[in-house]
Amino acid sequence: MDYHSADLVARIEEAHVYAAALRTSLTAAENLSQRLGARILLKREDQQPSFSFKVRGAANKILTLPDDDIARGVICSSAGNHAQGVALAASKRGIPAYIVMPEATPTIKVRAVEALGGRVVLHGDHYDDAQRLAMHRAEAEGLCFVHPFDDIDVIAGQGTIGREILDQAPDDLHAVFVPVGGGGLAAGVATYIKAKRPDVLVFGVEPADAASMKAALAAGEPVALDDVGTFADGVAVKKVGDITFGLCRRHLDGIFTVTTDELCAGIRDIFEDTRTVVEPAGALAVAGIRSYVEANGITDETIVAINCGANMNFNRLGHVTERTAIGDRREALLAVEIPERRGSFLEFCQTVGERHVTEFNYRRNDPTAARIFVGLELHQGAADRHSLIDHLKAAGYGVSDLTDNEMAKLHIRHLAGGPASDIGHERLYRFEFPERRGALLRFLESVGVDWNITLFHYRNHGSDYGRVLVAIEVPPDTAEVFDRHLTDLGYRHWDETDNEAYTLFLKG
Numbered sequence: 001m002d003y004h005s006a007d008l009v010a011r012i013e014e015a016h017v018y019a020a021a022l023r024t025s026l027t028a029a030e031n032l033s034q035r036l037g038a039r040i041l042l043k044r045e046d047q048q049p050s051f052s053f054k055v056r057g058a059a060n061k062i063l064t065l066p067d068d069d070i071a072r073g074v075i076c077s078s079a080g081n082h083a084q085g086v087a088l089a090a091s092k093r094g095i096p097a098y099i100v101m102p103e104a105t106p107t108i109k110v111r112a113v114e115a116l117g118g119r120v121v122l123h124g125d126h127y128d129d130a131q132r133l134a135m136h137r138a139e140a141e142g143l144c145f146v147h148p149f150d151d152i153d154v155i156a157g158q159g160t161i162g163r164e165i166l167d168q169a170p171d172d173l174h175a176v177f178v179p180v181g182g183g184g185l186a187a188g189v190a191t192y193i194k195a196k197r198p199d200v201l202v203f204g205v206e207p208a209d210a211a212s213m214k215a216a217l218a219a220g221e222p223v224a225l226d227d228v229g230t231f232a233d234g235v236a237v238k239k240v241g242d243i244t245f246g247l248c249r250r251h252l253d254g255i256f257t258v259t260t261d262e263l264c265a266g267i268r269d270i271f272e273d274t275r276t277v278v279e280p281a282g283a284l285a286v287a288g289i290r291s292y293v294e295a296n297g298i299t300d301e302t303i304v305a306i307n308c309g310a311n312m313n314f315n316r317l318g319h320v321t322e323r324t325a326i327g328d329r330r331e332a333l334l335a336v337e338i339p340e341r342r343g344s345f346l347e348f349c350q351t352v353g354e355r356h357v358t359e360f361n362y363r364r365n366d367p368t369a370a371r372i373f374v375g376l377e378l379h380q381g382a383a384d385r386h387s388l389i390d391h392l393k394a395a396g397y398g399v400s401d402l403t404d405n406e407m408a409k410l411h412i413r414h415l416a417g418g419p420a421s422d423i424g425h426e427r428l429y430r431f432e433f434p435e436r437r438g439a440l441l442r443f444l445e446s447v448g449v450d451w452n453i454t455l456f457h458y459r460n461h462g463s464d465y466g467r468v469l470v471a472i473e474v475p476p477d478t479a480e481v482f483d484r485h486l487t488d489l490g491y492r493h494w495d496e497t498d499n500e501a502y503t504l505f506l507k508g
């Protein structure tokens with residue numbers, strides 16, 4: 001352990017954080033532990049007053065500065081969580097706090113900073129843009145710049161999490177997983193744990209589309225990424241710090257990267273054990289643990305995940321829910337070509353069998369072949385997906401796997417279809433039916449094959465009832481029989497043939 005690491009350990013042990021921050025709990029994730037076969041503990045930094053660990057570093061920096069250094073106030077740049085920490089710590093000190101945040105910062109974080117007394121300026125697309133303005137103002141106006149990660153006092157404040165973990169965790173602790181943005185949390189936690197318990201593994205976890213620490217470690221120095229994904233906005237940093245890079249290079253045992261879908265599954269995992277909805281960055285460690293355990297066959301080990309924040313914008317919950325099943329490897333998204341004839345939907349569902357259909361999008365646009373966008377339940381992850389595709393191909397269907405196609409997941413699934421010009425006597429209905437495994441197959445069997453289905457949209461959202469939009473070609477000479485059949489089906493339904501949205505976008 002070199003001088004800088006020893007100095008940091010001493011600073012962590014002497015850090016002044018608890019005037020603004022809390023000593024958070026280490027909670028057993030019972031459901032996740034059972035699924036993974038390992039003992040997973042969650043370090044609950046979502047319990048902080050600002051719902052993020054960042055208050056620790058801000059408090060240690062601001063509460064220990066001499067009065068002369070902060071006479072005019074403090075300024076920082078942040079995607080949100082550091083901003084709240086600075087605003088809260090500054091309020092404890094009774095000084096103004098100026099916060100420069102990227103323009104894409106979720107509204108919930110902006111409002112939270114303002115509620116704590118922070119004076120917010122929105123600037124730039126990413127953290128680095130906000131940082132340049134904040135540093136310029138610090139120099140021009142004599143303000144104290146509080147760096148979100150590349151400052152030894154800030155790192156020491158974050159490192160108190162590592163001290164608490166060693167106090168709270170059992171002696172058989174195997175590994176700690178730490179989210180990585182600029183590297184301040186990982187640097188502090190890894191340095192302290194390796195100094196006190198060198199046998200404990202410490203891994204960093206980054207989003208695959210914002211892996212600035214992984215790039216730095218590969219290059220041997222901090223490097224700027226050309227672009228970063230903003231789904232996990234709390235860690236959307238193009239370039240890690242010089243101080244944090246040096247400490248992470250010495251003390252981290254490795255870096256894991258995870259996808260957006262895996263983050264969404266991690267959010268779900270944490271919710272099921274804590275009933276807390278963390279932000280995407282807050283689920284990084286859990287997503288990393290899942291990758292580590294599954295890839296290495298880890299069992300019966302004690303592993304800690306740091307839940308670093310819970311400042312989730314409510315409007316993002318729909319997107320998270322949409323992607324969770326894929327991230328959990330419980331859903332496959334496929335484009336399947338089936339014959340354009342009566343009964344082909346039913347035959348396809350019979351081929352799929354009792355496997356749960358999670359989504360079904362179709363609009364007739366060719367007289368001989370139909371292309372459907374379908375979501376299907378998986379039971380054994382990627383291996384099950386491959387065997388499912390092989391099964392469908394063996395049955396004569398043309399299949400394209402879209403499960404990992406980002407554009408398909410974001411857009412195409414909602415746009416499949418369009419007007420059809422060659423359909424006559426089309427009628428449009430909404431149906432509701434009790435949602436259970438095999439429900440869609442039973443629905444199609446009830447509809448029968450006497451009338452041609454020309455449009456179909458279904459998405460399972462985990463509710464008690466499935467909701468389907470169906471267009472059916474009903475020649476006039478069969479209309480009376482069809483109406484009686486519709487009544488006999490017994491499903492709640494609504495005739496939407498005259499709905500304006502249908503007329504504008506779908507009707508031929």
